[in-house]
Amino acid sequence: MFDFLEGYDLLGAFWVTVQLTVYSALGSLIWGTLLAGMKVSPVPLMRGFATGYVNVVRNIPLTVIILFASLGLFQTLSISLGASDFTDINFRLAVLSLSAYTAAFVCEALRSGINTVPVGQAEAARALGLSFTQILRLIILPQAFRSVVNPLSNVLIALTKNTTVAAAIGVAEASYLMKGMIENEAQLLLISAVFAFGFIVLTLPTGLILGWVSKKVAVKR
Amino acid sequence: MQLRKVTAASAAVLALALTATACGSDDKDDASGSGGGKKITIGIKIDQPGIGLKTPDGKYTGFDVDVATYVAKELGYDAADITFKETKSADRETSIERGDVKFIAASYSINDERLQKVDFAGPYLLAHQDILVRADDSSIKSPEDLNNKKLCSVAGSTSAQNVHDKLAPKAQLQEYGGYSECLTGLENKAVDALTTDDSILAGYASQDANKGKFKLAGFKMTNENYGIGLKKGDADLKKKINDALTKMVSDGSWKKAVDANFGPAGYKNEEAPKIGDIVK
Amino acid sequence: MTSVLYDAQGPRAKRRNVLYTVLFVLGAAAVVWWVYDGLTSKHQLDWVKWKPFFTSSQPWETFLWPGLQNTLKAAFFALIIALPLGALFGIGRLSDHRWVRGPAGVVVEFFRAIPVLILMLIANQAYFEYTELDPDTRLLYAVITGLVLYNASVLAEIVRAGILTLPSGQTDAAKAIGMRKGQTMVFVLLPQAVTAMLPAIVSQIVVIVKDTALGGAVLAFPELLASVRPMAANYGANTIACFTIIAVIYLALNFALTSFASWLEQRLRRAKKSTGAIVGTGPGGDLETIDAPSLKIDGERAV
Numbered sequence: 169m170f171d172f173l174e175g176y177d178l179l180g181a182f183w184v185t186v187q188l189t190v191y192s193a194l195g196s197l198i199w200g201t202l203l204a205g206m207k208v209s210p211v212p213l214m215r216g217f218a219t220g221y222v223n224v225v226r227n228i229p230l231t232v233i234i235l236f237a238s239l240g241l242f243q244t245l246s247i248s249l250g251a252s253d254f255t256d257i258n259f260r261l262a263v264l265s266l267s268a269y270t271a272a273f274v275c276e277a278l279r280s281g282i283n284t285v286p287v288g289q290a291e292a293a294r295a296l297g298l299s300f301t302q303i304l305r306l307i308i309l310p311q312a313f314r315s316v317v318n319p320l321s322n323v324l325i326a327l328t329k330n331t332t333v334a335a336a337i338g339v340a341e342a343s344y345l346m347k348g349m350i351e352n353e354a355q356l357l358l359i360s361a362v363f364a365f366g367f368i369v370l371t372l373p374t375g376l377i378l379g380w381v382s383k384k385v386a387v388k389r
Numbered sequence: 390m391q392l393r394k395v396t397a398a399s400a401a402v403l404a405l406a407l408t409a410t411a412c413g414s415d416d417k418d419d420a421s422g423s424g425g426g427k428k429i430t431i432g433i434k435i436d437q438p439g440i441g442l443k444t445p446d447g448k449y450t451g452f453d454v455d456v457a458t459y460v461a462k463e464l465g466y467d468a469a470d471i472t473f474k475e476t477k478s479a480d481r482e483t484s485i486e487r488g489d490v491k492f493i494a495a496s497y498s499i500n501d502e503r504l505q506k507v508d509f510a511g512p513y514l515l516a517h518q519d520i521l522v523r524a525d526d527s528s529i530k531s532p533e534d535l536n537n538k539k540l541c542s543v544a545g546s547t548s549a550q551n552v553h554d555k556l557a558p559k560a561q562l563q564e565y566g567g568y569s570e571c572l573t574g575l576e577n578k579a580v581d582a583l584t585t586d587d588s589i590l591a592g593y594a595s596q597d598a599n600k601g602k603f604k605l606a607g608f609k610m611t612n613e614n615y616g617i618g619l620k621k622g623d624a625d626l627k628k629k630i631n632d633a634l635t636k637m638v639s640d641g642s643w644k645k646a647v648d649a650n651f652g653p654a655g656y657k658n659e660e661a662p663k664i665g666d667i668v669k
Numbered sequence: 670m671t672s673v674l675y676d677a678q679g680p681r682a683k684r685r686n687v688l689y690t691v692l693f694v695l696g697a698a699a700v701v702w703w704v705y706d707g708l709t710s711k712h713q714l715d716w717v718k719w720k721p722f723f724t725s726s727q728p729w730e731t732f733l734w735p736g737l738q739n740t741l742k743a744a745f746f747a748l749i750i751a752l753p754l755g756a757l758f759g760i761g762r763l764s765d766h767r768w769v770r771g772p773a774g775v776v777v778e779f780f781r782a783i784p785v786l787i788l789m790l791i792a793n794q795a796y797f798e799y800t801e802l803d804p805d806t807r808l809l810y811a812v813i814t815g816l817v818l819y820n821a822s823v824l825a826e827i828v829r830a831g832i833l834t835l836p837s838g839q840t841d842a843a844k845a846i847g848m849r850k851g852q853t854m855v856f857v858l859l860p861q862a863v864t865a866m867l868p869a870i871v872s873q874i875v876v877i878v879k880d881t882a883l884g885g886a887v888l889a890f891p892e893l894l895a896s897v898r899p900m901a902a903n904y905g906a907n908t909i910a911c912f913t914i915i916a917v918i919y920l921a922l923n924f925a926l927t928s929f930a931s932w933l934e935q936r937l938r939r940a941k942k943s944t945g946a947i948v949g950t951g952p953g954g955d956l957e958t959i960d961a962p963s964l965k966i967d968g969e970r971a972v
Contacts, residue, residue, distance in 0.1 A: 210675045210682070213690045217697075227875060227923035228916050229882035231894060236916070239570060239908055243579035245707040254539065254561045290673040300675040308674065329784035336886050338544060338564035343786055347887065350794055351479075351545065360791040364783045371782040436899040443899045445727035477889050480804040489803050566886060567898045572906035577711045598717060598905020 172355045173362070181345040182366050188262060188331040188341060189370075193324055195267030200274025205304055207279055218275065225272040230265070230333045237265040238337040254338070262334035270327050277319040281312035314385040321378030325371045342366060429466045431457045432476030432484055432493035432618075436567065439592015439650045440496050441473075449473045451592065453494040453615075455646040456513055456637065460492075460617065463633035482506045485618050492630065493618040496586060499667055508623065509616030510630035513643075515659040515668055517609040518548050519587035521594060523575060524604045529582060532608050535560045541571035541580040548585040556610055568593065576602065586613050591656035605656060612668045631664045708909070718907035722914055728900055736896030737918065743809060743881045743892060747816035748874060754817065755824025760854060762829050773825075780822040786883045789815030793888050805891075812884035812892075820877055827869045831862035864937045871930035875923045882919075893918060 206218035225233070238261055241247045249260040285308050293307045332343035346363045350356060433453050434441035441451040454473065461471050476484050476495050484490050485507045492510070499509045520540070522529055529535060535557035542549040544564035552562055563580055565571055572593060574580040583590065587605055594603045617634075619626050637643045638661040647658050662668070678686065708714045721728045761773030780788070793811035796802055802810060835858055843853040885895030897911045904911075 208674055210678065211686050211689045211693070213693055217693070223924070224920060227879075227920050227927075229879040229894065229919060231882045231886045232912055232916050232919070235570070235908075235912055238565075239573055239912065240708075243574040243577045244711045244713055244909065245704065246577075246579070254563050258563070287673050294673070294676055303674055325782070329782075332784040332786045333883070333886070335544075335786075336566060338562075343784065343790075343887075344544075346787060347790060348545065350790060356791070356794045356798065360787070360794075363787055364779075364791075367784060367787070368779070368782045372778070436902045438902050442902055443731065445721065445725065445731050445903055447731050475891075477804065483797070484804060487801065487803065566889075567901070569898065569901035569906040569908050573908045576906065577713075593902075593906070596905050598907075 172349075172353045172358065176345060176349060178345065178362070178366075181340060181342045182370070184259070184339065184341040185328070185331050186370065188259070188266065188334060188339070189324075189328045191263045192266035192270060192327055192331070195263060196270035196274050196323075196327070197320075199267055199271035201278060201309070203271055203275035204278035204282065205309075207275065208282060208304070210300055222272045222275055225269055226276075230269050230330055231336050233269050234262060234265040234333055234336055237261045255340075258334075258337050258339045261337065262331070262339045266327065266330060266334070269330070270323060273323045273326070274320065277316045277323060278309075278312055280319070281316035282308055284315045285311045311387055314387050317378055317382035317385060321375055321382065324378070325374055328371050328374065329367065427466070428470050428472060429461055429464070430472045430474050430490045431461065432481065432490035432495055433457060433473050434495045435473075435475045437496065437589050437592060438596050440589055441494075442592075443475075450650075452514070452588065452646055452650040453496065455642075455650065456617075456634070457492075457494040459637050459642055459646075460494075460630050460633040463636065464629055481618060485620055488620070491619070492626070494615075496589065496613075497616060497618050498613040499616040503618070506621065507618045508621050508627055509618055510627045511616035511634055511664065512614035512662045512667060513617065513634050513637075514588065514615040514647075515662050516586040516588040516613040516615060518551060518584060518611040518613065519590055519608050520582040520584045520606045521575065521590040521603050522582050522606055523578070524602055526581070529606055532556050532610055535582065537561075538581040539563065539579070541565065541574055541583050542585060543568060543571075546585065551611060552584060572599070572603075582606070587656060588613075588615075588651060591651040595651060595656075607657065614662065614667045635664060713909045718904065718910045721904050721907075722910070728904075732896040732900040733893065733914070733918065736891060736893040737922075739809070739890065740878065740881045740892040743812045743816065743884065743890070744874075744878045747813050747820060747877050747881075750813070751817045751821040751824055751877075752870075754821040756828050756859075758821060758825035759828030759832070762825065763832060765850075777822040777825045780818045781826070783819070785815050785819045785880050786887050788818050789884055790887055791815075792818075808884070808888050808890040811888060812881060812890050815884070816877055816880055819880075820873060823873055823876075824870065827866050827873065828862070831866035831869075832858050834865050835861055864934065867930065867934045867937065871927060871934075874926055874930075878923060878926070879919065 203218045203221060206214040207222075209215060238258065241264075242257060242261055248257050249264065251257045251260055289307055289311065290303055293303045298306065331341055334341055335344040335347065338344075342363060346359060349359050353359060433449060433451070435443040435449065437451065439451055441449060441453045444450055457473075458468055458471065462468070474484075474490055476490060476493055478495075481493055481495065481497060482503065485493060494513075496516075497503075497509075498516075499512060503509075520529065520535070529538065535552070536559040538557070539561045540552055540557070541563045542552065544566060549562060549564060552560055563571070563574065568583065568585065568589070571580065571583045575583050587607075587609075590603075590605055593599060594605065617630055619630065634643075637646075643661050651658060676682075705714070712718075758773050758777055761769050762777065764770045764773070789811055792814035793807065796807045796811055796814075800807070832854075839857055839861065840853060843857045848857065881890075881892050882894040884890035885892045889895055889898075894915055897908065897915060901908050901911045
């Protein structure tokens, strides 16, 4: 029944999807936290930059961002991110674009997490003489992160699915393989079922595990 | 009351969106008011310069378009009676089978697989898979030189598969949704060559904006016999189209169309193929 | 403007802020200059590549406007089908009956887990094999179907969360005056939940508009993004210029959408003493209002 799978590297394709997801998740978490920090910082220009960044990136399709990375960064500005052949370059460009895009959503989630931290926490920290970065790093962000595990897990699930857009610049992840298979094989429903199942396997546990984590770490107030 | 306001608000959104789409749906076919003559719909490509291209003024140009127009004229349709319709590669057979188009001239190579579903008139052009390189690049002299070079083509195309499987297995291949993206890379030296049918490449290279920037290598890596696809079993139409194609070659219109569409790129076209003469 | 996150600034802090600002501007300027220089040296900013968009209305009439129309058409139909469907499934998940709640939950979770792009590919292929639609209609239908399946399940979650934010007293009061379950939902719960849901719904509309571009990328549905192909082919492959113009159009469109929605939301909020959504008492003066906690979660899903 599943002999149409022969000759296709299904696991390999999904492995690329997983790698894209993991690297981009790390990248977007770091960049998104920095953006959130900027957004509440005392320097008006940084606040403005973070707001502008989030508003611009959120309103442009991911496909356009990825094409910009490939055509603009790589083909025009010759940034190959330290890789030498197209497979690596495209993979890294995809990670970069996915991180840049997802960071906007991480930033928004974190900012709403910061909002849930009671004012007294920050006031007490200031009374102790902590600086802005200390308050953010030691008091606010740890509490904020705990309250946004759930939104962040939704962002992560969306990221997993968004990796399919990387096919636009020729990254051979799951949807790239699926398109090729649909064109060559006559087993539409089975092929779709296999790929749908693959994504469910990736996303459902993420949601369940992080949902459990979010309950565990939630700050009781 | 809140309920009413919400309804009013959503009605406003609805109205707004409707106006936006309503403006969209006014058809262009009602230009038919005058003639009253019969109409014909022909399938072409709209994004391949030299072959079939929709120009900014809403008209269509290219070799396929010229051939289609000539054939339609021989079949008794004025240029004004022709409706050109984009047929994407994956939709060509079904569009013919269902009668959405009368015939298709869209860089449509004759092959056995397609012959099972549709009939072909022609061929009317013999093209070959070739590569386009920067005009000042002389490092690629034979197809073997392509190994270790950076190639670009359209995702899922047969040209891309050929490179992978036969021509230059060691070449790096960048795949995009369209040829224009490849051309940007070629222009900026991020890729070394763009590969597909020489007719399409010649079309790109002869554009005003690209003149002098690119050249064709002239490798004849495959044979692509462009035919006119039509409904299977319609022998009458096939004969008429074949007659029209023969006449187009004999009265010089064929040569004129080739020169006009591919000429400036230094493209050496094959002689006009004989009807039914498929080069394997 | 001060925030609780930092003290009112003294002279030293102000000097430091000025320093940071200057460094930031310098850094940004360096990046901008480097991009500008790179683009110029590769002739991407040559006037000939950009001229068509500014000196003639033809590219707008022939390529961009028809593309935008298709984008709006697909997004609009996807929205008006997905909204009621989503409401239905969202309410279904809150049903007292297990045989309604269960299947509704499974459907919602299933379609939320699959990438829209794959849903579109499947829909297109299914229409291709099992219907007689002509190619143009088929692509439109496939794009709308993919968008509806995914967004209806997201909207279902938004509706569910919105209703759950309402105090249980609302339901109790409705029961007390003898309303049936359906009446309670339609006349008491849903109208109040709408204000709370609005921000999340709007960010979902933006998602729908952006996701139409997937139809262009994988199915060559002739929407705004796909209009680049014939356009760039005409102007000597000026892809960077084309994509920039397209990005600006998306920005303007989505910005208009969000602005309209926040105006609408404010009107709705002012019009009633809100129970559905709470205005957050954020720590900083410059921090914006937030929604009820459980709803916010879904608002952020819109990626």
